[in-house]
Each structure stands twice: as C-alpha cells, then as structure tokens.
Amino acid sequence: MSEETSKAAEIADKWRKKRGSLIMALHEIQGIKGYVAWEDAVMLSERMDVPLARIYEVLTFYNFFKLVAPGKAVISVCTGTACYLKGNDKVLEKFKSELKIKEGESTPDGMFHLQCVRCVGCCGLAPVCVVNGKTYGRMTPEQVPEILEEWKKAFKED
Amino acid sequence: MADMAEINKRFDIHEMANAKRAEIEKYVCNIYCCHSTGCKSSGSDDLIALIHSILNEKGLSERVRVVATGCMGLCAQGPLIRVEIKGKKDVLFKRVDLEITKAVMEDYVLKALDTQGEFTPPENLSEHILSLDLPFFKKQEKVVLKNAGHIDPEDIKEYMAHGGYLALEKALKTMTPAEVVEEIKKSGLRGRGGGGFSTGMKWELAAKVPTVDEKFIICNGDEGDPGAYMDRSILEGDPHAVIEGMMIAAYAIGATSGWFYVRAEYPLAVERLQKAIQACKKNRLLGNNIMGTDFCFNVDIRLGAGAFVCGEETALIHSIEGARGTPRPRPPYPTNKGLWGKPSCVNNVETLANVSKILLKGADWFASFGTETSKGTKVFALTGQVEHSGLIEVPMGTTISQIVNEIGGGVPQGKKLKAVQTGGPSGGVIPAQYMDMPVCYEELKKVGSIMGSGGMIVIDDSSDMVSLAKFYLDFTVDESCGKCAPCRIGGKQMLTLLDKINRGRGKQKDLDLLKQIAFAMQKASLCGLGQTAPNPVLSTLRFYENEYTQKLLDAPKEDK
C-alpha cells in the first residue's frame, strides 16, 4: 500500500463510525492528492460501507470536489457579485488568454488550474483572486502576468 | 465533596470572567488587529508578528496587549489596526502594511505611551488614519457584531469577560424552556437567513415535538449568496456568541445535540468555531450537566462542499447525511422530521448570535429596535460601487439612503446611485427613487426584492441591468440541484433567452417567453432557489424594462 493509500484508509476508518461523515471524509481524502481518485472512492466505499454510486452522486454534485488532478497552482477567480461589479470578468479573461485554457481546465504542463469560485468572502477587497490559498485583492488584468511569473518562479525553486 | 466545589468554582463563568477582566485591566494599551479573512489575506498575520516583536524588543509586552480580532467592518480599507491607550482617544489605522505598522508602533504607540494626556498621531500617518467619528461607525448599532473587532475570538475567557455565557446561565438556572421560547417570541426575532420566519414560533414548533431519542438543533452557516459574508464574519469574530445561542436554543426546544453546517470555503470560520467548541468542552460548557444543571449538550461541525442550494434546510440536512444536497418537499417540516428522520430545528448563524443578547437584555430591549414587524438589527455586507464597503449592522427600518449615503459614504468617482440590490440571487433591485424606504422584511417585498441573508450591493449608473440580471441567473442556473424540472430546465432556458437578448439578438417574443417561463418557475419549482431564481430578472424588468426592450432586434424605434 502506498503512503497515500494508507493515509486514505486511515481517513476512512476515522470517519466510519461517525454520523454524517461522507462529505467530511471526502474533504480529507481530497486533501491528500488534491482530488478524489477512483481507487480512493472504491476504498472509501468498502471501508465506510457506502455504495460507490452514492459517493459519485455526492462527488459530482458539489463543486468542491475534483475527480482529476488539478494543476500545481490552482487559480480561483472570484465571481461573486462584488467582484463581478468591480470587473473580475476582465481578470478572468486575462488569465484565460495568458494560460490559453478555459475555466475548469489545467495547462498541459500541469502547472496551473483555472477555476471560478463563488465569493471567497473578501468582498471588501474586490476583485479578488486566490492562488493556492494566497489571496490577491484589488486585482487588475495587468497584475495577471506578474502573478503567473511569481508562481512559476516558486515552482522552479522547489 | 470539597473537590466538587473546587471544580465548580474553577469552572464558574463569573470567576473566569473576573480573572480575565483583571488581567486586561493591567494593560495600559490595547492594540486590536483585524484578523478576519479579508484582513488576513492582506497580510495581518505578519503585522501582528511585527507588533509583537517590537513590543518584545522594547520590553513592553507587560504593558501593551495585542488582540487579534474578528472583522472590524471596514473591509475595503483593511488591514485595520485600532490602538486604544488609557486616557487617550482611540485611533484607527487603515491599509497598513509592515512599513506603516512599524511607523504606527514607533511614531505613535511608543511615543504616546511616554506622553501624559492627549497625543496626536504624527503627520506621516495621517493618510492612514480613519476617523472613528465617520458616519460609518457612528450610525451603526452593533448588537450581533458587538464583540467582533473588540475581542480575541479564540479566547473563551475574553468572551466571558464581555458577558459571555451569562445568558446561558440565566436560561438554564432561572428559566424554563417554555419561558425561553416565550421570550424569543416576544422579542419578534425573525430568521436572518432570508425567510424571515419567526424564530420563536419555529422553536415553539420544535419544542412541541416530543424528543423520543434525539432532537437536533442545526446552525445553518452555508452562506451562499455571492457578495455576502455576514455569517462568516460572525463566526470568525465571535464564535462563542453563536454557540451560546445554539445552546440556549437547544435548551428551549429540548435538543440533544447540535450541528454546525459551514461552507467549506470558510476555513478560518471553521477553525475558529472548532477552537471555540474545544474551549467550551474544556471549560465544561459542553457535555454533561452543563453549569451543574441537568442540561446535557454536544455539538459537531460538518462542512459543505460548494452548493448554494444547501442553504435550503432540507437540502442542508441531506448534505449532512452524506447525500446530494437536493431539497425535498415540505411537509414534513424538519421540526417534525429532519436530520436522520429526527425532529430538527434549523437556525441561521446571525439568528443564533442574537439570542444571548435578547435573553440578557430582554425581549423589550430587542424589540425597541426596528419597525412594527421587523425587530432588532440586521447585519449587511455592503459592497459594490460604494465608498466604504464592508460589514455593517443597523437597526431594522434604517433607510437605504442612510445605509448607502451616510454609512457607505455614497457612490464613488462622481457616479450616481442607480439602485441597490438585496437578497442576492433570490432578490431584486431597489431603484434610487425608493432610497427613503426603510429596510425591513415587508417593505423590501413590496418592491419585489427580499431581505435575504444580508447582501447589499450598490449599483451605480454605469451598470447595465440586463447584464446584472444575467449575472445572477447564471449563478442560480449553475447552482440548481437539478431535481425539479421547472428549475432545472426553466433556468437554463431563461438564461439562454436572456443571453440572446443581452447580445442584441432577441425579439419581443423572446422577452414574452422569458416572462412566461419565469412565472412557471416561480410557481412550480420545488424549493426557494428555483422559486426565487427569476426574481433578479423580474425585478429588473419591473423597473428597467426599457433596458431590455432597447436591446431587442425588433425594438420600436424611438422618435428622436
């Protein structure tokens, strides 16, 4: 068993006996690899005694869950109302043209994943983007290339 | 027995509050640093670390207290730091970074501490000072947000020092459950999640259902309205207030355990809530025989996973149960048949945050705020094209103009106010001519909007209403659960028609069809999401139909 698989099994066992635990377990499993892989879902189904069909019903219902590996840097462009009114659509367009991908897609090199999210709760800072948990407030399209460079550099250093 | 008395004393909330108050009293200076999601993402963690290091270096840690607080309200100006020195006027610094924080410490705090009497902050900081006399601060009435921005939300004792858990004690030790329900009923508190159903009545219904083995109280923290963050700020800024409210509710209705359902997008709120629950358990405020009474209660947290529809109570219940968050028809209502088929009472975060205040200060005090039918205060996330966007709390019945123009400081860049949008994707627009309308459940409904959970978006005259309606509809179509046909297909069809019209390709018949589908969706959708999804379209149509017709291909040519 790989380390990731045994971690996933631990999560399943931890939540197995608790009520209302499926979504919590899925959150934690997604936390390992950034997505929920088929084999993890199957393992969870067996260990938690939840039909696999139910697991995928849930996984595909909620926006939060990913079924394939996202890019290393997940760019979330907020499309909440405040950000919309302050022109985040232009920021999104800039990301799309710079990365040559659409929202919900990853760059072929697996570096970036672009997604839209509904309100990260920083409306005062609108328009807002979040990259791997780091928030960029008062965004302008001009900042987009800088941010991409910053993350490219960060990954190079790794 | 002596041990028992010792333990009881150790966990006495009065003792703990007094000790904390005495501890705070020792400090001559308090530096409050906003540590909510907004300011944290602007780097307030680093600022707090810097302040601590300066204080350590100067040996001032004994005299100056640094408090990482919840939201101070004026999010657009964050990160915010408020300095409170005994005998001096409070000063609020805005948009601080490391450099400015250093200047605040060296040029203001250190010097002011060495100065007797008033000390005016130096010139170099003036552009970072926000007057606390601003209408933004003066015109608000903080009930729910009383503690946010003033206490460390991660310190239960600080909550106690500010009167925390006294209401719970009052309820458990001096009131019967029925009296608690009665008090809440009398206060006129209505659900703050959007529906506006009387909280007291809901509790009464829940209390009536016998507790066979289990009964649940559920806190709905699935704040999904894009552009609103009241519940997040309350959970981040004053989590104990919500827990205390929930415990009182549990006592009133006879609940055996409680569940917090919080958006997964709010990690900080979840973390603070978790810490608060831990602290409660440690201090015997959760568990068996709370405060030495027969009351036993425990809570747990469950996360959402990105589905707006889970704000609907039956969908929320399905989600906790580990299923798709699809609503089901009511009746049966959750108060009869809810989580795992057991009676369950679902209350919103802000609703619960009001409860302890009502019990402590009385229903009459609470009812003294607001209008005939809408009592108390309401928290709004004031955003959009407004000078001071942020989190505000005003008495019900405050006019829109007071909120936007006075508290919000009006529309910036010389533009004119066109409308205000409330209720998010379920609400509607209120045109500028209604600015003197008092904000309350009934009035908002009259003009085709709703109170909603508290999003208030200011729209200036450069905004196009058809696009705005499309923005909201796009959201609800995306968030439709897909269970019922009117919403699943109707929303998609409406969006297609609206897009066609917005691109200048629509005809009058498309507009007619849009209205026809909107009507059917309102009437035949299963839950609130579908029933209200057409509201942004219908509401903008009601006041700005000309903006639609102007875009039509077969628009009647205007005489020039």
Place this chain on the structure above:
Amino acid sequence: MVQLKINNINVEVKEGTSILDAARAAQVNIPTLCKHPDVDPSAGCGLCIVKVGGRIMRSCSTPATEGMEIITDDAELKQIRKTVLKLILSNHPNDCLNCTRSGSCELQDMTAQMGISENEIIKMVPPLPKDETTKCIVLDPAKCIVCGRCVNICQKVQNVWALSYLNRGFSTKITGANDTPLDRSPCIKCGQCAAHCPTGAITDYDNTQKVFDLLSNKEYTTVVQIAPAVRVALGEEFGFDFGENLTGKIYAALRRLGFSKVFDTNFGADLTIIEEASEFVKRFKANDHLPMFTSCCPAWVDYMEKYYPENIPNLSSCKSPHQMVGAVAKTYWAEKAGIDASKIKVVSVMPCTAKKWEIERDETMRSSGYKDVDEVITTRELAKMIKKAGIDFKHLKEEQADNPLGEYSGAATIFGVTGGVMTAALRTAYFYITGSELETLNFHAIEGLDAVKVAEIDINGISVRIAVVNGVGNVGPVMEQINTALAEKKDLPFHFVEVMACPGGCIAGGGQPRVMGATFDKPWGINDEIRKLRSKGLNCEDACAQNRLSHKNESIKKLYDTYLGKPGDEKAHHLLHTKYEKRDLYKA
C-alpha cells in the same frame, strides 16, 4: 379519516393520503410524471401543483388534512403546467416515431392530454450516448426526464445501487457510478428501472427483430416457451383485466407468429422442483451448505454473486426452469423429434430482463453443446410482436401447448408469485421425505406481499425453517441473520430460503407490461393491487389444477424414466445444473 374539499367536492380519505390520491377518490385526475406508487414522491416534475387555500403546492407529496380546500385546475394552473410540460419537452428528443415507447409513454400521453401541439421553447437536448452494454436493458439518457423513479427503485427498493444521479442542475443525468457502463456496474439486470420509467429512457434490449428473423429462417425449428407470469399479464396490453389468465390465447398467438412448437416454462418449473427438492432433501439430511437458496431468479443469483460471494455455496445448483426446458428440448426432445440440436432454436418469453443475461452466463448454459435458450423476449416484447404481426389477440381461440414439454402442474404455475417456488418445493420435498402427500398444499405464512415471510414446517416431526424474501432489497437483514448464525456456529434461522428479485415475484418482473399512464383510466403504474390480481391469476390456476404436484407430472416422470435417470444423476446434473462465481461489483 380527514374530510376536505377538492374542487368543491367533499371527500373523505384516510389520514396521510396525499392530495393527489385524495383527488382520485373524488374522481379528479391531477397530472404527474414522476409520482409512482412504488416509491416516495420525488416531487420532481412539477406538474401536480394544486392550490391549497390559494397557495400553490405539490399534490403528490402534500398530505390531505382536515378542512383543506383545494383547487386542482384553473386558468393559472393550466398555464403553469403547460409551460412546465413544454420545458420538459424542450429537453426531450421528441422523436416518438422512432421510440419503442410510442403509444405507451406517459410523457406522450400527458402531452396529448394537455393539448400541446407546438412548443415555442427552443429545444435543448444534450447529446448523451446510449448504454446498451447489459444487452438486457437500454439506458437512453437523452430521453430521461429525471423523474427519479429508476434511481429510487434501484437504490432504495432493490438496494442494488447500479443507477445513480451524476452531476447537478441542467447536467444532471442518470448513469452508473462515475459514468460506469451498466455491464460493469452492480446492475443485476432485474429491469425494475425499465418497468417504472415513464418515457423511453430505460427500455428492453429489444430482441423482437432477432426472433422474427429466426421465425422466417426455414433452416431452423424454432420452439418457444412462456414463463408462468407471462400468462396473467400479457392480456393487459390487449385490454384484458389485470391477472386474467390467457394461457390458451398466448399459445395460439405464438403458433400464429410461426413457432414450430409451443412449450411451456411451467414444464421446466416442475422439472426444477424435482431437482431442487431432491437437492434440498439431500443437503438437509447431510446438513450440507445450509441454508439452501433458490436459484431460479437470475437477478437474485447475480446479486448473490456480487454482494454475498461467500454464500455462493448456499445457492441451489439448479438451473432456472426455462434453461432446463431449453436443455431438454435440445437433447431429449431433439432425439424424440429426430431433429439435430444445431437446427433447433429456443425462444423464451419471460417477465424478466435478467433472463436475457442468464442465457449467456457461462458454458453450463450450453449443456447440449448449443445454447440452452437462443433468445429471450419479455412479455412486453411479445405483445409488440403480436401487434406487429397483425394478430387479433383478443378474439383468438384458445389452444393447447405441445407435448411433452407443455405439461405442467399447479405447483409449476405459482413459480411466478413470491412464495410460489417455496410452496412447490415443499410439496415435493414433503413427499420425498415422508412418502406421503401434504394434507393442505398451501402455506399461508409465506403468501402475500410482505417483505420477508417466515414459517416453520413440520415434516414427520422434523422442523424445517423457511424464509421467503419478496424483493432482493429485503434480503440484507436475512443474510445478516444467517451469516451471524454461521459465523457463531449457532442454530440456523432458516434451512431453505426463496429469493425473488422483483417485489411480488415474476408477476411484477422487470419485463412485464407497465400498465402506466398519465390518463385517468390507467393507474400510475404497477402497484400492490395489481400485484395481487396477477398473483391471484396464477394461484387460481394452481387451486383448480387437476394435478398440483410437480412429482406427479406424467411427462416429467417419463423424462426421468426414459432419459435422465434419477434426480441429480450425472445426466440430470449435466443438463439441469449450473455453477456460480464471485463477480466484482465494478469490473475494471
């Protein structure tokens, strides 16, 4: 009881009755596309809205309460319903002319009933591929209206969990987990989804053309057999009452379709009882792999292989009746008739979609060297063939089956009803153990539609504990009870267990007429009343039968005497028994 007013008509109904049902009691029909008596209302279609004191509510899920004043139809409700139905139609291919459900489709009926002839709402039908992988049922998600009946049936009633919702909002669709094709999913092919679908989204994997082709191929002698449950249900497709036994007419129709010989699966049922009762008596005496489970339901066998592989040795090794008929037809009868087995084609008419899969299970299903059964069509498909061939079924004269594979006892015909196989087996097992016949041939404790029926039968002072599981969704607790006893080496709760995958047994199988319609003259679909009427049809045949015991079937006796030898002997075993294997819930 509660009293209320529907369209100003006073009605009294039982407490808890939905407004929709209450309205029917007042002779008022409220349209709906998602409500079905077998499942909880999903409240999905939005058509059943009514006004309760002016407020619009769903009548399917709102209980009628005292003093309600309900309006079921007015200009506004009509307008809303019409728009909602148009929305549903805008998301449907509407290619009725090419749809197998044309003429028996609830959506089509409803559209006609509401008088919709054109739709100004633009059509939006995402291209979704069909899933024909099971070769038993066909899932065509483009035609799905997301009423949720099939998912409810598959998950909550059958506890199979093959079908599920995927995605949300406009992208919601019905499919296997993560879009797994059904043949790789836990699907047991019971077809209950198809039997409950209101549109053409889940249908039979249609073999009618293949059968017509066989019939027109003069190279082959094509023989046919009908399952017990077919005879009491086919009539519904031709305007007969529920449960009317039309065996003679069906034989006649089959001859007119061109079958060379008309046999009866009931012959196979008697044969099954001989083998299965012998097997049970042997295992019971030797305490060998008890409890023994019946194996005539292929969907149940599939379920066992997927969900309880550790209990596979407990399954009876007997093939199902129609496989036995096929095997005997291509050996015993082939010899007698002087026809080479390679030139015989066997067609089974079954109330079941899983039978289409069963004939391909493994090599034991080709015991003569050729497939025991070549094609399976469902009752619904037979009705279609009769209609297509222009046969006036209603007025056909009754005919007899061909012998020897047409003779049957009353015990055989009740195979189609839950509890029937157990009853038939006990009649013969009793005889095998005691040498005498039972005084009363019915066991009331295992009759009826309860989920699990148990009884203790005294055979010469020995107590035999039996259970009858009505619907595979009810098997879980029984298995748990058994496996706990096995694990703890305690007294077994049961010695002999019958399981039928479909609630009610084969009479309500996945291949039976749907009897559903949006209009007033039809019920909303199969319900327990209809199950009882169909059961009654078979039980009456048993009660009136001259011979009610499988072991007294003269043709069967002759078969053993002249060909098979003794039950369970090598030849019988080779032709009439099968084997099982563990199957993964999800195949890679």
